[in-house]
Structures are given as structure tokens and as C-alpha cells.
Amino acid sequence: MTLHYVNETYDHWLLDSASSLAQEIKIRDANVLIELPNSTLEIVRWDEQDKTFFKIFSKKRGLLAGDVFVPESSGGNDFSKPFFYESYIDQEPVRVVLLRVQRADIQDTFYIHVAETLNKRHAMMIDILLADLIPQFLMVMFASCFLVSGLTKGLHPLKVLADEITKRSPLDLSPIADANVLxxxxxxxxxxxxxxxxxxxxxxxxxxxxxxxxxxxxxxxxxxxxxxxxxxxxxxxxxxxxxxxxxxxxxxxxxxxxxxxxxxxxTEPVDGMNEFQPIDLCDLVRSTCMEWAPRASSHHMELGFESSAPDKMISGNETLLREMLSNLLDNAISYRNPDTYGHITVELTNIPYPVLTIEDDGLGIPAHEIDKVFERFYRIPGSGGNGCGLGLAIVKEIADMHGIRLKLTGATASSGTRVTLSFPERQVQSVYADQA
Structure with a gap:
């Protein structure tokens, strides 16, 4: 860009020299005269930094004046406007202007070439670049120093935080102090x-x-x-x-x-729902109840299953869901009322999403113990059986993993237990989307 504007400035001066030479072409008695007094030549050739060459050429008469070695243009024959080009004279680069002068009175065309070396152009270009680049360079250096200083100051709290965490013992999980920080x-x-x-x-x-x-x-x-x-x-x-x-x-x-x-x-958490598969909930509950029916019968209990939601598909882990149901049935059998013939009712409904209810007429759970029975290894004081206090904890873990809402209440005011498992909408919709 600098070179473009430098050339534009000095090209005007070069064209002025060519126009001055054009005015020295005289026509007298149908003869062409070139009058170049010393004052005119001094104006054309004088320059402290560069050398100037010219030549006046007639289309019909040939070279009329000037230096024969001034290079011609190879840019074509259309010179209706002044034409500028680069060339060499004695292996030195020059800038040349070609001006065409048409004289109708003698039906001839004159070509005026003025060439100039590039010393002052290069000097001006360097001056402009230095005047432009040095302030910009200083400004970039100043901005860089300011930026580095700002980043160092801004990142200092992070460095302090990193040092504090690095010095901590792996056993120290206490909160990090957040006083005097950004x-x-x-x-x-x-x-x-x-x-x-x-x-x-x-x-x-x-x-x-x-x-x-x-x-x-x-x-x-x-x-x-x-x-x-x-x-x-x-x-x-x-x-x-x-x-x-x-x-x-x-x-x-x-x-x-x-x-x-x-x-x-x-039952440890898994990454997302990728390990869940479509499951026929009704078939899962029915087959699990059939597996536990002989044990219930051997303990003088009747196990029944009712379903108003056949072929209801959900998304889940079949092994864990079967284990969850098995733990509930095992609890119902283990904590039965030994003085009566017991009943366990398993019911599957769809209102509007699957709801599974397991109800028994056993000893029941006191109201003040309901929130505690889901804790690991917790057993109600005085309860019988050979349990270890993990059954309902496992049920809670599996229900949470599947997003199932778990509710534990008494079957009646005096005895029995009712467990309600409400399956979420997303579990059902995800299967339908997969099948579609």
C-alpha cells in the first residue's frame, strides 16, 4: 500500500515532465522541430537523488530527440491514456511513463518516454513505513505488556488456588476458603x-x-x-x-x-440409560411371582397376581428389577403373621402409567419406622427372621436408579404392608420411541 501511494505521487511528477516535453514539439512549414533549451532540459533532468532519461519518438520520422536506450513498453498499442510501466536501464530499475501526442495538422503521432530511477521513491517508502510501523510496534509492545500484566494479575488467584490444592493431603476433603477472591x-x-x-x-x-x-x-x-x-x-x-x-x-x-x-x-449408578433394555413388565412380574409361589405356599401363604396392563413395555435392567420384586416378596414371606394363613397380592395397573402394588397381611411396619427401614443394615428392633437389613435398601437403590417412585404404607390400620411402585413416564416413552 505504501508503494502504491508513493508511485502515485511521483508518477504525477513524471507525467508533468512528459507534458513539458510535449509542448516543445513545434511544427513549422510542415517540418517538425524540437526546441529543447537548456532551461527545459535542466527542469527535466535535474534531481539530487535520481537520474532522468527521456526520448521523443515519431511514428513516421523515428527518434527526434533524447536517449535512444530508453526502453519501450510491451503493454500493447493502446496508449490513449498515459501509460506507466517498470523497466531497466543499465541494470538499474526505472519507472517509465509513455505519453502519446496526436498531431492532426501533419498527420503524425509522437511518443514521449520519460524514465526515472527509483531512489527517492524507495527513500520515501522507507520514511513512511518507519513513521507508520514504529508507533504501531511501540503500541503493540505496550499493549502486550499491559495484557501480560493483566493476565498475570487475573490468573494469580487461580495459581494460589492450584498451589493450595496441590499442598493438600488426599485425605483432606474440607471446603476451600473463598475469602478475598474474584x-x-x-x-x-x-x-x-x-x-x-x-x-x-x-x-x-x-x-x-x-x-x-x-x-x-x-x-x-x-x-x-x-x-x-x-x-x-x-x-x-x-x-x-x-x-x-x-x-x-x-x-x-x-x-x-x-x-x-x-x-x-x-445398584451403583450407571452412565445414563444406555444399559437399559425394553422389558415386558407384566411378563417380568408374572414370572417372578411364579418363582416365589412354592416358597409362599410352604410358609402357609397364598401368592396372587392380577394385571390390567398386559404387554406393558418399560425400559430398565431386567435382572435388577427382578431382584427388587424378589426382595419385596421375600420380606412379605419372612415377616408374615405366624398365627394366620397369610395372603400376598401383587397387582399391576396402568393409570395412566404402570403402577405395581405388593400388599400383604403380615406383621406390618410401625409408622415411625417407615423412614428408617430403607437404611442399609437397619432392622426393626425385635423383628424375627434371618435378614441382614439390606432388602429394602436394595429396593430403594434399584427404584432410584430407574426413577421409580417408591411408597411404603400399612395395608390396614392394624397390620400388613403395602408397597407401591410408580414407574415414570420417561421409562415408557423411551421404549415406544425405540420401537418406532
Missing amino acids: VEVKTLIDTINGLLARLSAAIVGQQRFVANAAHQLRTPLAGFSVQVERALREENIADIKPALSQMRNCTERLSHTVNQLLVLAK
């Missing part, structure tokens, strides 16, 4: 503190789970060890049988506890 950094600290709080809660829950699991496993194992010692001391087979019976009970309890712990481990 608003943007405070938002980040609040997010990290939220993560630390959730992580701390998860670790505490895991430690409590491990401690409780260790206690639950230690009790049957200790009982099993005692009965083994008892059996080893006896010599009569009849005296060994009671110890063997107790060993069998300890083994059953231990097996049940381990199985419950394994199921509980499976």
Missing part, C-alpha cells in the same frame, strides 16, 4: 467445594457400608466357628446334629448376606 474464581471454588462435599459424603457412605458389611459377615462366621468347635468336642453323632443344624443356619444367613451385598454393589 467473583469468577469464587464460582470455581464453589463448584470444587460442591464436588468435595459429594465426594466426602460418598467416602463416608462407603466406609459406613464396609464397616456394617464387616460386622454383618463377622457375626455368622463367628457363630459358624463356635458351632464347629462344639461339633469337634462331641463324639456321639446325636450330640453333633444340633451343632450341624446351627452351622446350616449360619451358612444360610452368610450366603443370604453375601448375595444381598453383591446385589447392592450392582
Whole structure:
């Protein structure tokens, strides 16, 4: 751009020189005369920095005046306007203007070439560039220093935060102090503190789970060890049988506890809904009830299933949903009323989304214990059975994983338990979308 405007300026001067030479072409008695006094030549050729060359050429008469070595243009024959071009004279670059002069009085055409070296053009271009670039360079340097200073100051709180987190012990999950920090950094600290709080809660829950699991496993194992010692001391087979019976009970309890712990481990949150598959809910409930019917009958209970929602498809994990229903049926059987013939009713409705109800006429759960029975390893004081307090905790975990609303109430005012499982709309719609 600088070169363009420099050329535009000096090209006007070059054209003025060519116009001055054109005025020196005289016609006298049909003869062409070139009168170039010294004053005119001095005006054309004088320059402290550059050399100037010219030539006047007639189309009919040839070279009339000037320097024969001034280069011709290779740009064509249309010179209705002044034409500027680059060339060389003695291997030195020059800028040349070609001016065509048409004289009708003698029917001839004259071509005036004026060439000039490029020294002052280059000098002016450098002056303009220096005058333009140096302030810009200084301004860029100043802006860069200001930017670096601002970024350093702005990122300093982050560096302090990073240093504080780096120095922390892996066991230190206490909140990070957010005093005297910028608003943007405070938002980040609040997010990290939220993560630390959730992580701390998860670790505490895991430690409590491990401690409780260790206690639950230690009790049957200790009982099993005692009965083994008892059996080893006896010599009569009849005296060994009671110890063997107790060993069998300890083994059953231990097996049940381990199985419950394994199921509980499976209920850890999964990434999204990718592991869920379409399931026929009615078929799942019916087959599970058929599996538990013999056990219910052996404990003097009647297990019935009713459905007004056949072929109702949902999205979920079939194994976990079956385990959830099995735990509810197991609780209904284990905590039955031993003095009467019991009934368990399983009902599946669609109002307008699937609702599964399991109701029994057993001992029931006191109202003040309903919120506690979903805690891991919690058992109602004085309750019988060989449970380990994980059944309803597993039911709650699986229900939360599937987004199922779980409600536990008494079947009647005096006895029994009713569990209501309301399946969410999104579980049903997702299956329909997949099938479509």
C-alpha cells in the first residue's frame, strides 16, 4: 500500500515532465522541430537523488530527440491514456511513463518516454513505513505488556488456588476458603467445594457400608466357628446334629448376606440409560411371582397376581428389577403373621402409567419406622427372621436408579404392608420411541 501511494505521487511528477516535453514539439512549414533549451532540459533532468532519461519518438520520422536506450513498453498499442510501466536501464530499475501526442495538422503521432530511477521513491517508502510501523510496534509492545500484566494479575488467584490444592493431603476433603477472591474464581471454588462435599459424603457412605458389611459377615462366621468347635468336642453323632443344624443356619444367613451385598454393589449408578433394555413388565412380574409361589405356599401363604396392563413395555435392567420384586416378596414371606394363613397380592395397573402394588397381611411396619427401614443394615428392633437389613435398601437403590417412585404404607390400620411402585413416564416413552 505504501508503494502504491508513493508511485502515485511521483508518477504525477513524471507525467508533468512528459507534458513539458510535449509542448516543445513545434511544427513549422510542415517540418517538425524540437526546441529543447537548456532551461527545459535542466527542469527535466535535474534531481539530487535520481537520474532522468527521456526520448521523443515519431511514428513516421523515428527518434527526434533524447536517449535512444530508453526502453519501450510491451503493454500493447493502446496508449490513449498515459501509460506507466517498470523497466531497466543499465541494470538499474526505472519507472517509465509513455505519453502519446496526436498531431492532426501533419498527420503524425509522437511518443514521449520519460524514465526515472527509483531512489527517492524507495527513500520515501522507507520514511513512511518507519513513521507508520514504529508507533504501531511501540503500541503493540505496550499493549502486550499491559495484557501480560493483566493476565498475570487475573490468573494469580487461580495459581494460589492450584498451589493450595496441590499442598493438600488426599485425605483432606474440607471446603476451600473463598475469602478475598474474584467473583469468577469464587464460582470455581464453589463448584470444587460442591464436588468435595459429594465426594466426602460418598467416602463416608462407603466406609459406613464396609464397616456394617464387616460386622454383618463377622457375626455368622463367628457363630459358624463356635458351632464347629462344639461339633469337634462331641463324639456321639446325636450330640453333633444340633451343632450341624446351627452351622446350616449360619451358612444360610452368610450366603443370604453375601448375595444381598453383591446385589447392592450392582445398584451403583450407571452412565445414563444406555444399559437399559425394553422389558415386558407384566411378563417380568408374572414370572417372578411364579418363582416365589412354592416358597409362599410352604410358609402357609397364598401368592396372587392380577394385571390390567398386559404387554406393558418399560425400559430398565431386567435382572435388577427382578431382584427388587424378589426382595419385596421375600420380606412379605419372612415377616408374615405366624398365627394366620397369610395372603400376598401383587397387582399391576396402568393409570395412566404402570403402577405395581405388593400388599400383604403380615406383621406390618410401625409408622415411625417407615423412614428408617430403607437404611442399609437397619432392622426393626425385635423383628424375627434371618435378614441382614439390606432388602429394602436394595429396593430403594434399584427404584432410584430407574426413577421409580417408591411408597411404603400399612395395608390396614392394624397390620400388613403395602408397597407401591410408580414407574415414570420417561421409562415408557423411551421404549415406544425405540420401537418406532
